[in-house]
Amino acid sequence: MMGHQPAGRTPRVRLWGVDDDVRERAALWSAYYHRFAGAPRAAALVEGRQPLSPDAACGVLAEMPRERRAPIRRALAHLVTAGYRPGAHRRAAFDALARHVTDTAPGEPRHAAVAKLRAFGGRSTHARPFGSDAVAIDGRLYGLARGDCVPLPTTVTVEADGVSVRGETLVPRPLDAVAAIVRPQNWHRLGPFFESTSLVGPSELREVYVVDWDLVRFERFEVHLRVDFTRTRDRAHADYSLMYDRDRRLFVDDGWSEAQAIEGHPDWTRYIGVKKVKFAASYSNLLAPAMMSMFIESNADWLLKAIGP
């Protein structure tokens, strides 16, 4: 962990020369932080883990490559749902970004894009297509935007032995393509939070992942997981559970991910990720729902990039 910010003050950090992964991680984390915890209370409680301000996070999102539509849309939706309103200096960049990630045409009123983002953040868009394409799966019509994945509602469960998060995504790719990403050694392809994943034994995975609390401060976790991968005709499934972490900051880290064929839709695959975590530090547990949702949803956002065309 580098540098410490006085508690109760949201940092306004803007650094040039910070690499894109750091910027994306910080912007994503900040958006989830504001959505789940709220800046006034949590900034005072969690010393050294204050996020970017909503406005600074929006600024980072506006500078990210536009082809990163899915993570930008998700983070922007969380900021809007958390109550963010851009100031005059940011309004033009925000409007352009909002229109881009929600497929809102220039002729449509500007509040239409905000309404789509708010609905997306509230998880009510699944039956309301806002793109030009749509598909009916399991009797429901899912809206698509330029062949993106379709995210389904994320579930957060607080249990005695940790916080459990379940995310589900419909991926416009056949099972064989998605199955490769379910293999534990390939998890590092699922977004900027993974620094590396490598098998160090037949069923042992070394995983390094990083959380950037803002553009300056970060935290790095190195964990060893017991893993098991199974491929069947209609599924690819991976289980994992914590063997140990190098710095002893985790009590529980287990879960599973699965890619399922969808009957009648050979070009579509259902991807499910479940993760349960309990940290040694109480303030990390306070933030666990936001952190775990961020990881699970970020993984889903990265699926298409990880799979390739």
Added chain:
Amino acid sequence: MTGPRLHDALWSTWVEPAPLGVSDVLGAIHRACGDDGASPALLAVGVWNVIRRVRDVESRELASLVERLLGIDLADARRLGAQRVACLPPFPRLPIVASRLLYTTPHPDVVCATFDVLICRPLEELPARPEDWLARARLFWSTPGMLGLPGVPAPAPARVTVDPVVEESGLARSVRFSIRDGGGAVVGGRITLAKENGRPGTTRATVERTVERPGFFGAKPRATLAYWVASDVVGVLGG
């Protein structure tokens, strides 16, 4: 040998009210401890049932059996037994870590028991074929093809055949079977072994059995069915 058969003694620990006294049961278990053919895990289940059902028995024989079969002292065993978390004892040397027994009675003449247990062994290493179960459940299948049921007095053993149907994927294996005698179906059931989500190398076993013929299991069908299913799970999956 004097005293009740081991089969009857172990069965008695599942029956309410118990047809055999505690000293008879403990005596039978004690005698079987030196017998190569008796599974220590099955004997441990019998002792565990005695501890959980009879709280005021203090005997040197009971304390000795608890230490020998469960690996803990009597006071600890009583404390764990009072918690009623799992229906099987905490086995010190078996990979069984959690267990649950449920009964349903879909029809007044039909009794169904479901035993749900978590095994710390990979799915690929566990036996799922009914033949494997028959070979290892020797108390019930001491004579090939003859189902020997316990009870006082014991009913005549029934000659049966097993018709298995196997469904298999890399994530789960399921065997449906029915046991038949000359009069038709006697018992139906299903054994499902599935990888446990989020626990690599761990398998959840769900063993379901339904007694379809009224009276076949005597006057205590629920207890007999529970004893049979639990004995199979411990003897086959724990071994």
